[in-house]
Amino acid sequence: MFGRLTIxxxxxxxxxxxxxxxxxxxxxxxxMAAITWMRAWxxxxxxxxxxxxxxxxxxMYVILALIMLVRGFxxxxxxxxxxxxxxxxxxxxxxxxxxxxxxxHGTIMIFFMAMPFLTGLINLVMPQQIGARDVAFPYINAMxxxxxASGAALVMVSLVIGKFSTAGWTAYPPYSGIDYSPYVGVDxxxxxxxxxxxxxxxxxxxxLVTIIRKRAxxxxxxxxxxxTWTTLCTSVLMAFAFPAVTVVGVLLxxxxxAGMHFFTSGDGGNMMNFANLLWIWGHPEVYILILPAFGxxxxxxxxxxxxxLFGYTSLVWATCAIAILSFTVWLHHFFTMGSSANVNSxxxxxxxxxxxxxxxxxxxxxxxxxxxxxxxxxxxLYTIAFIVTFVIGGVTGxxxxxxxxxxxMHNSTFLVAHFHNMLIPxxxxxxxxxxxxxxxxxxxxxxxxRWGKRSFWCWVVGFYLAFMPLYxxxxxxxxxxxxxxxxxxxxxxxxxxxxxxxxxxxxLTFTIVQIVVSVRRRAELRDPTGDPWNGRxxxxxxxxxxxxxNFAVIPTVTGRDAFWTMKADGTAxxxxxxxxxxxxxxNSAFGPLIGAIAFVLGFAAVWHMWWLVAxxxxxxxxxxxxxxxxxDTDRLLPAAEVERIETAWLAEVAAAPRPVDEPARGVPSxxxxxxxx
Amino acid sequence: MSDAALPAxxxxxxxxxxxxxxxxxxxxxxxxxxxxxxxxxxxxxxMTVGTAGGPTGADLFNLTHTFxxxxxxxxxxxxxxxxxxxxxxxxRRAVLLxxxxxxxxxxxxxxxxxxxxxxxxxxxxxPDRSGxxxxxxxxxxxxxxxxxxxxxxxxxxxxxxxxxxxxxPVASRLFRLGLFWHFLDIVWIGIFxxxxxxxxx
Numbered sequence: 001m002f003g004r005l006t007i008x009x010x011x012x013x014x015x016x017x018x019x020x021x022x023x024x025x026x027x028x029x030x031x032m033a034a035i036t037w038m039r040a041w042x043x044x045x046x047x048x049x050x051x052x053x054x055x056x057x058x059x060m061y062v063i064l065a066l067i068m069l070v071r072g073f074x075x076x077x078x079x080x081x082x083x084x085x086x087x088x089x090x091x092x093x094x095x096x097x098x099x100x101x102x103x104x105h106g107t108i109m110i111f112f113m114a115m116p117f118l119t120g121l122i123n124l125v126m127p128q129q130i131g132a133r134d135v136a137f138p139y140i141n142a143m144x145x146x147x148x149a150s151g152a153a154l155v156m157v158s159l160v161i162g163k164f165s166t167a168g169w170t171a172y173p174p175y176s177g178i179d180y181s182p183y184v185g186v187d188x189x190x191x192x193x194x195x196x197x198x199x200x201x202x203x204x205x206x207x208l209v210t211i212i213r214k215r216a217x218x219x220x221x222x223x224x225x226x227x228t229w230t231t232l233c234t235s236v237l238m239a240f241a242f243p244a245v246t247v248v249g250v251l252l253x254x255x256x257x258a259g260m261h262f263f264t265s266g267d268g269g270n271m272m273n274f275a276n277l278l279w280i281w282g283h284p285e286v287y288i289l290i291l292p293a294f295g296x297x298x299x300x301x302x303x304x305x306x307x308x309l310f311g312y313t314s315l316v317w318a319t320c321a322i323a324i325l326s327f328t329v330w331l332h333h334f335f336t337m338g339s340s341a342n343v344n345s346x347x348x349x350x351x352x353x354x355x356x357x358x359x360x361x362x363x364x365x366x367x368x369x370x371x372x373x374x375x376x377x378x379x380x381l382y383t384i385a386f387i388v389t390f391v392i393g394g395v396t397g398x399x400x401x402x403x404x405x406x407x408x409m410h411n412s413t414f415l416v417a418h419f420h421n422m423l424i425p426x427x428x429x430x431x432x433x434x435x436x437x438x439x440x441x442x443x444x445x446x447x448x449x450r451w452g453k454r455s456f457w458c459w460v461v462g463f464y465l466a467f468m469p470l471y472x473x474x475x476x477x478x479x480x481x482x483x484x485x486x487x488x489x490x491x492x493x494x495x496x497x498x499x500x501x502x503x504x505x506x507x508l509t510f511t512i513v514q515i516v517v518s519v520r521r522r523a524e525l526r527d528p529t530g531d532p533w534n535g536r537x538x539x540x541x542x543x544x545x546x547x548x549x550n551f552a553v554i555p556t557v558t559g560r561d562a563f564w565t566m567k568a569d570g571t572a573x574x575x576x577x578x579x580x581x582x583x584x585x586x587n588s589a590f591g592p593l594i595g596a597i598a599f600v601l602g603f604a605a606v607w608h609m610w611w612l613v614a615x616x617x618x619x620x621x622x623x624x625x626x627x628x629x630x631x632d633t634d635r636l637l638p639a640a641e642v643e644r645i646e647t648a649w650l651a652e653v654a655a656a657p658r659p660v661d662e663p664a665r666g667v668p669s670x671x672x673x674x675x676x677x
Numbered sequence: 678m679s680d681a682a683l684p685a686x687x688x689x690x691x692x693x694x695x696x697x698x699x700x701x702x703x704x705x706x707x708x709x710x711x712x713x714x715x716x717x718x719x720x721x722x723x724m725t726v727g728t729a730g731g732p733t734g735a736d737l738f739n740l741t742h743t744f745x746x747x748x749x750x751x752x753x754x755x756x757x758x759x760x761x762x763x764x765x766x767x768x769r770r771a772v773l774l775x776x777x778x779x780x781x782x783x784x785x786x787x788x789x790x791x792x793x794x795x796x797x798x799x800x801x802x803x804p805d806r807s808g809x810x811x812x813x814x815x816x817x818x819x820x821x822x823x824x825x826x827x828x829x830x831x832x833x834x835x836x837x838x839x840x841x842x843x844x845x846p847v848a849s850r851l852f853r854l855g856l857f858w859h860f861l862d863i864v865w866i867g868i869f870x871x872x873x874x875x876x877x878x
Contacts (some may be wrong), residue, residue, distance in 0.1 A: 136698040137699075205709065213697070250815075262720070267729045268726075281725055581684060583688065
C-alpha cells in the first residue's frame with residue numbers, strides 16, 4: 001500500500017536534519033494558519049491560484065523563486081560553515097547530510113530558484129513589451145507554473161520524508177545508480193527535475209509562439225525590445241534543450257526501477273552517455289539562465305543612462321550567436337573523461353568563441369553608459385556590479401576552456417568559483433535588477449530604494465568575499481564538495497568565504513526587509529502613471545499593475561523604443577476615440593489540479609506506490625481531456641467596463657506630479673526617483 | 678456559462694486566431710518530441726555494441742513481423758489522411774468511419790509490438806538483459822507509447838465529433854492529431870531503418 005514508505009523515513013537520524021524538517025513543517029503550518037486567520041483562502045484561490053493572467057502567473061513564479069532562494073541559501077551557508085571548521089575534524093555535519101546539502105543546493109538554485117525567477121519575469125514583462133494581451137496559451141502557462149511548483153514541493157518534502165540525493169545536482173552514475181544509491185534520494189531528484197522540466201519545455205513553446213504570433217501591428221522582429229529578443233532565444237533553448245534532461249532523467253530512473261543498463265558499469269551500460277545527455281541540456285541551460293538577465297541589463301542600462309541602447313543590432317545578433325553556439329560546447333563539462341585531443345580541442349575552441357559575442361555585449365553596455373545621465377538606482381547598481389564582476393568570471397571561463405588547463409582545474413573549487421561568478425552576477429543580479437525595475441508592474445508600487453541599496457552592497461561585497469578565496473583554493477588544489485579536509489593552509493580562505501556567506505545572509509535579509517518596508521510604504525511608493533522610471537518600451541505604456549487586458553487599444557508600433565516615441569509624439573496616455581469589448585480567458589482550476597496530481601504522482605513513484613502512480617496518471621489524463629475538450633474559455637469585458645477602468649487610470653495619470661511628456665521637453669530625469677542630487 | 682453574452686463576431690475572430698496559434702505551437706511541440714526521439718536514437722546506436730554477451734539484433738529481430746507492423750502503421754496514416762479529406766468535405770460520417778479504421782489499425786500495431794516484446798522477454802531477452810536491449814525496448818517502447826496516446830486521442834476525437842460535429846475547434850484538433858499521427862509514422866520509418874534493418878542485415 002505505501003510501497004517502501006515506512007516510519008523510518010522520518011529524519012530521526014540527525015538533530016540537524018530533524019530541525020530542518022521541523023522548520024519546513026511548522027513554516028508551512030504557520031503560513032496556512034496565517035492565511036486561514038486572514039480568511040484569505042477564497043481570495044487566493046479565486047484571484048491567484050486559478051488565475052491564467054500572465055502577470056499574476058509571473059508574480060507567483062517570482063514568489064516561488066524567492067522562497068526557494070532562501071532554502072537554497074540556507075544550504076549554502078551550512079556548507080560554508082562546515083568547511084570553515086572541518087579541518088582535521090568532522091565539523092558539525094555528517095558526510096551523508098553534507099552530501100544531501102550540496103546536491104539540493106545546486107538542484108534548487110538551478111531548477112527552482114533561477115528557472116522560476118526568469119520565467120516569472122518573462123511572463124510579467126514580455127507580453128506587455130510586444131503589445132499583447134496575454135501569452136498564446138494561458139492555460140498551458142498555468143500548468144507550467146504548477147508543474148514547477150510541484151517539483152519544488154517534492155524537493156521540500158524530501159527534507160521531511162526520506163532523504164534527498166547525495167549524488168550532486170548532476171547525479172552522475174554509477175554512483176546515482178541503484179547499486180550505490182539504493183534509497184529514495186536520487187528518485188526525488190529525478191522526479192523533481194522531470195516535473196519542472198516538462199513545465200519549462202511547455203513555457204519555452206508558449207513564449208516562442210507568443211513572440212512570433214502575438215506582436216502588436218508594426219512591431220517587426222528588429223523593433224522588439226532586447227528583453228523580448230533574449231526571451232525568444234531563451235525560449236528556443238528551453239524548448240529544444242529541456243527534452244534532453246527529460247530523456248536522461250527517464251533513462252536513469254529506468255535503470256534504477258526496471259533494472260535496465262543504460263548507465264551501469266557492467267552489462268553493456270555506458271556511463272559517458274549520461275554525461276553527454278545531461279550536458280546537451282546542461283550547457284544550453286546556462287544560457288537559458290543568463291540570456292534573460294542580459295535582456296534586463298540592456299533595459300536598465302539604457303533607461304537609467306537616459307540614452308537609447310548602443311548597438312541594438314549587434315546585441316541582437318550576439319544573443320542569437322550565443323544561443324546557437326550554446327549547443328556546440330557541452331563536452332567542455334567533461335574534458336577529462338577521455339575524449340581524444342581533437343574532440344577536446346574542437347569543443348575548447350567553440351567555448352572560447354562564445355566569449356566573442358559576450359564581449360560584444362559588454363562593450364555595447366559600456367558605450368550606452370558613456371556620456372549618459374546616469375541614475376544610480378538599485379537596478380542600475382546591479383547592472384554596473386554585473387559588468388565588472390562578470391568580466392572576471394568570463395576570463396576564468398576562457399581559462400577553463402583550454403583542455404590542458406581544465407585537466408588541472410576540473411573538480412576543484414576554482415570551477416565552483418567560476419560558475420558562481422557567472423551565475424550570481426550574470427543571472428541572479430540581473431533578476432534582482434529586473435525585480436526592482438519591474439516590481440511596480442507587478443504590484444503597483446516601487447520597491448524601497450534605501451533597503452535595496454543596503455541589500456545590494458551586502459550581496460556584491462559578500463559575493464567577492466565568498467568566491468574569490470575559492471579561486472585561490474582551486475589553485476592550491478582543493479577539490480569541491482569536501483566534507484572535511486586535513487590541509488590547514490586552506491582554512492583561512494574558507495573562513496573568509498564563510499564571512500562572505502554571512503554578508504550575503506545579511507543581504508538576503510535586507511532584500512526581505514526591503515519587500516516588507518515597501519509593502520508598508522506602498523502608498524508613498526505608488527506608481528500612478530505606470531511609467532515610474534521614464535521607460536522606453538511598451539510595458540511602461542500600461543497601468544501599474546496593468547488591467548487584465550494590458551492594453552485597451554493595441555498600440556501600433558513604428559520603431560524601436562515604442563513608448564519613448566509615443567511620449568515624444570504626445571500620443572502616450574491618450575484616450576482613444578472609443579473603447580471596444582475585450583475577451584479575456586476565464587480562470588480555471590486546471591493548473592493547480594494538474595500540479596497537485598503531478599506532485600502525488602512524483603511522490604508515489606519515489607516511494608514505489610505503483611497503484612497510486614497509475615491512479616494519478618489516469619486522473620491526469622482525464623483532467624487534460626476534459627480541459628482540452630472545453631471550447632468555452634473566454635469571458636467578455638464589455639466596452640463600458642473597459643472605459644471605466646481606463647478613465648480612472650488616466651485621471652490618476654493626469655493628477656500625477658511628474659510631467660508626462662519628458663522626452664519632448666528634454667528634461668527626462670530630474671524629477672524621477674534616483675535622480676542625481 | 679455566459680456563452681450567449683459573447684458577441685459572435687468577436688468570438689469567431691478569437692477562435693480563428695487561437696487555432697493558428699495552436700497549429701504553430703503544435704509544430705514546435707513536435708520538434709521537441711523529435712529531440713526526444715533523436716536522443717533515444719543516438720543512445721540506441723551507441724549501445725548496439727553493449728550486448729553483454731547476450732542476444733544481438735540478428736538473433737532477435739524478425740523482419741516479416743516488423744514488415745507487418747510497418748504496413749499497419751503506414752496504412753493507418755493513409756486512412757487518417759482519408760479522415761482529414763472527409764473533414765475538409767464536412768462529411769461527419771466518413772470522418773468517424775475513417776477514424777475508427779485508423780484506430781483499429783493502430784491497435785493492431787500496438788498488439789503486434791506487444792507480442793514482439795513479450796516474445797523477447799519470454800526467451801530471456803528483456804530490457805534488463807543488456808544495455809543494448811534496454812536501449813531497444815526504450816526507443817521502440819517510447820514510440821509504442823506515443824501510438825497508444827494517439828489512439829486514446831482518436832477515441833476522444835470520435836466522441837467530440839459525434840457530440841459536436843466538425844466545429845472549427847474540433848476540426849483544428851483533428852488537424853493537429855493528424856500531424857501527430859503522421860509524425861509517428863516518420864519516427865517508425867527511422868526505427869525500421871536504424872533499428873531493424875541494420876540489426877538483421
